[in-house]
Amino acid sequence: MPDAEPILRVRHLVTRFDPELGGGPEGRAVLNDVSFDVPRAGILGLLGESGSGKSLTALSILRLLPAGAHSVAGTIEFDGKNLLELPESELRELRGRGIAMIFQEPSSALSSVHTVGQQLAMALQASGQLGRMSWYESSRRASQTRACELLARVDLPDAKRVLDLYPHQLSAGMRRRVMIALGLACRPRLLIADEPTTGLDAPIQAQVLDLLLRLVREDGMSMIFITHDLCVVAEVATDLVVLSAGQVVEAGPVRQVLEHPQHAYTASLLDNIPGHRRKPASAPRDASAREVAP
Amino acid sequence: MSSAEAAPELDTPRAPAPDLLRGVQLSKFFVLPRGGLKKQRIVRAVQEASIEIAPGETVGLVGESGSGKTTLGRLLLRLVEPTFGQVWFDGREITHYHERDLRPLRRSLQVLFQDAAAALDDRLTVGEIVAEPLRIHDLTRQRTRALTRAKERERVAELLRTVQLPMELSSRRPAELSSGQCQRVSIARALALGPRFIVCDEPIASLDAVDQLRIVELLGALQREHGYSYLFISHDLRMVLHLSQRVLVMYAGRVVESGDARTLRERARHPYTRALLHAVPEVDPKRRRLRVLLEGEPPSPFEPTLGCPFHPRCPRALPDPCQREAPPLEATAPGGRHEVACWYPLV
Numbered sequence: 001m002p003d004a005e006p007i008l009r010v011r012h013l014v015t016r017f018d019p020e021l022g023g024g025p026e027g028r029a030v031l032n033d034v035s036f037d038v039p040r041a042g043i044l045g046l047l048g049e050s051g052s053g054k055s056l057t058a059l060s061i062l063r064l065l066p067a068g069a070h071s072v073a074g075t076i077e078f079d080g081k082n083l084l085e086l087p088e089s090e091l092r093e094l095r096g097r098g099i100a101m102i103f104q105e106p107s108s109a110l111s112s113v114h115t116v117g118q119q120l121a122m123a124l125q126a127s128g129q130l131g132r133m134s135w136y137e138s139s140r141r142a143s144q145t146r147a148c149e150l151l152a153r154v155d156l157p158d159a160k161r162v163l164d165l166y167p168h169q170l171s172a173g174m175r176r177r178v179m180i181a182l183g184l185a186c187r188p189r190l191l192i193a194d195e196p197t198t199g200l201d202a203p204i205q206a207q208v209l210d211l212l213l214r215l216v217r218e219d220g221m222s223m224i225f226i227t228h229d230l231c232v233v234a235e236v237a238t239d240l241v242v243l244s245a246g247q248v249v250e251a252g253p254v255r256q257v258l259e260h261p262q263h264a265y266t267a268s269l270l271d272n273i274p275g276h277r278r279k280p281a282s283a284p285r286d287a288s289a290r291e292v293a294p
Numbered sequence: 295m296s297s298a299e300a301a302p303e304l305d306t307p308r309a310p311a312p313d314l315l316r317g318v319q320l321s322k323f324f325v326l327p328r329g330g331l332k333k334q335r336i337v338r339a340v341q342e343a344s345i346e347i348a349p350g351e352t353v354g355l356v357g358e359s360g361s362g363k364t365t366l367g368r369l370l371l372r373l374v375e376p377t378f379g380q381v382w383f384d385g386r387e388i389t390h391y392h393e394r395d396l397r398p399l400r401r402s403l404q405v406l407f408q409d410a411a412a413a414l415d416d417r418l419t420v421g422e423i424v425a426e427p428l429r430i431h432d433l434t435r436q437r438t439r440a441l442t443r444a445k446e447r448e449r450v451a452e453l454l455r456t457v458q459l460p461m462e463l464s465s466r467r468p469a470e471l472s473s474g475q476c477q478r479v480s481i482a483r484a485l486a487l488g489p490r491f492i493v494c495d496e497p498i499a500s501l502d503a504v505d506q507l508r509i510v511e512l513l514g515a516l517q518r519e520h521g522y523s524y525l526f527i528s529h530d531l532r533m534v535l536h537l538s539q540r541v542l543v544m545y546a547g548r549v550v551e552s553g554d555a556r557t558l559r560e561r562a563r564h565p566y567t568r569a570l571l572h573a574v575p576e577v578d579p580k581r582r583r584l585r586v587l588l589e590g591e592p593p594s595p596f597e598p599t600l601g602c603p604f605h606p607r608c609p610r611a612l613p614d615p616c617q618r619e620a621p622p623l624e625a626t627a628p629g630g631r632h633e634v635a636c637w638y639p640l641v
Contacts, residue, residue, distance in 0.1 A: 050502055174591075205575070206575075230503065234576070
């Protein structure tokens with residue numbers, strides 16, 4: 001039973017690149033009037049092609065946009081605060097603890113010169129869970145307790161050994177699990193997962209999806225799940241927002257959107273799944289409602 | 295298992311067409327040189343894999359990363375030398391052909407790589423990329439240089455039209471193209487020499503859903519028109535079953551199951567193939583109920599598993615013989631085309 005009050009409310013968000021980067025006098029708009037809610041303890045799927053603005057939506061929420069991009073209009077409400085107007089110091093408090101992000105590409109998001117244990121220690125320290133210690137001091141002690149716990153939570157076997165490994169010594173699936181552990185380090189209330197299973201083989205993808213769903217349920221977290229894969233989103237999400245060229249073209253509970261897609265883009269995605277047959281009854285929705293009562 | 299669904303092109307038994315390409319008991323071991331304190335290590339990338347591809351046929355090759363799919367594709371193209379086994383093309387054994395003798399065959403054997411953008415020379419224009427094989431194989435030679443160039447331009451325009459790219463792109467460079475366009479350019483390049491067999495190595499893995507389908511449609515249309523044979527390599531079992539007439543499933547360098555696509559979809563007998571089928575995300579929640587999560591990860595190629603390579607992850611494995619001996623790949627019925635390597639196959 002999702003709470004009536006959503007955990008995150010995005011309204012009329014417009015994000016643009018600076019005019020110097022092309023796209024006319026106002027600059028190229030990468031997000032145009034984007035609005036959606038993330039229900040409390042729900043999973044919002046954010047679906048779209050590459051370049052549709054999925055990742056930029058996430059970065060707009062955390063105000064981590066690349067140089068030259070700015071959110072110029074709209075509101076992003078989290079806990080009654082508009083993130084777009086929050087001072088940087090308060091936002092820093094919020095990142096990781098309030099809203100955490102699992103970045104898309106572990107090979108670039110993880111540091112290749114620090115061990116898994118050191119990276120976890122940095123995250124834990126940044127969130128103030130280790131008191132006043134530098135990360136290299138704390139990495140020893142943290143590795144004994146909290147970091148091990150985190151790795152165990154993401155089903156990494158042999159956590160103690162993994163702490164001393166570098167990312168290149170891990171398999172792709174293990175790197176994803178480390179990314180998830182980092183995202184969970186500060187016990188966020190909202191987790192943004194950007195393509196957390198893209199590029200994984202199907203069996204490993206199924207494991208990671210299963211893990212994410214379990215963690216979200218256990219912690220009562222809310223999640224934004226960003227993906228280009230309709231089938232994945234159908235498995236995990238409770239609600240769905242479809243983005244195309246920076247605009248929301250479809251939104252609603254996931255079953256409803258997938259069974260009765262209103263937008264041609266969503267319908268074409270559904271038709272493109274090999275072996276999937278969409279029910280032809282998408283148009284006369286009203287007519288079928290009458291047949292229910294005997 | 296109902297067979298009532300209409301899929302006549304898969305059901306009709308074909309006359310055993312002479313194979314265009316055949317790999318016989320192919321193995322490839324890579325020796326990693328010893329470095330520093332490390333010992334010399336041997337990677338058994340492919341072990342005793344056999345494969346036949348008929349003219350105009352699409353054979354799918356699925357498996358997780360590291361299972362040896364790409365190496366098997368390269369073995370068939372003679373891009374890597376087999377440690378054991380033979381490669382036959384068009385009735386001739388080409389296993390020991392020298393590069394000089396292979397050259398004419400290279401026109402018939404082409405490849406599409408997974409990362410199309412990386413497979414294209416980023417300093418050349420699209421037109422030059424597509425023209426390069428024509429020049430190397432001297433296919434557009436005319437009496438004068440100017441005539442040759444004109445002929446070349448004509449052929450490039452024709453190829454770009456075939457892959458549905460606008461002619462304006464011929465002066466662009468790969469960095470200016472989308473990933474879907476890059477893959478079309480590499481298709482045009484592969485078609486330039488009039489191939490008969492194309493290895494498609496994960497050609498759609500890095501594309502968006504819509505681009506994926508367009509590329510797949512294009513490859514299908516080209517096949518219908520020109521009768522190309524494809525080896526379609528992918529980790530996406532659903533896509534492979536959709537596209538191929540026959541499918542081979544690889545695990546840890548070995549073929550563990552092979553058969554008609556339809557047979558594998560409905561009556562896969564190897565626990566690994568079943569697990570792959572179930573691991574595919576489903577839009578329809580009813581189909582998800584069967585799912586059994588496969589635990590663990592594929593074995594490291596450096597540490598070969600004793601016994602059946604799948605036994606550490608297999609829900610059906612028994613100490614004997616699964617942990618002691620690797621099962622042979624055997625037909626499920628005498629003379630049948632459905633083969634499985636499992637001591638206790640599913641029914």
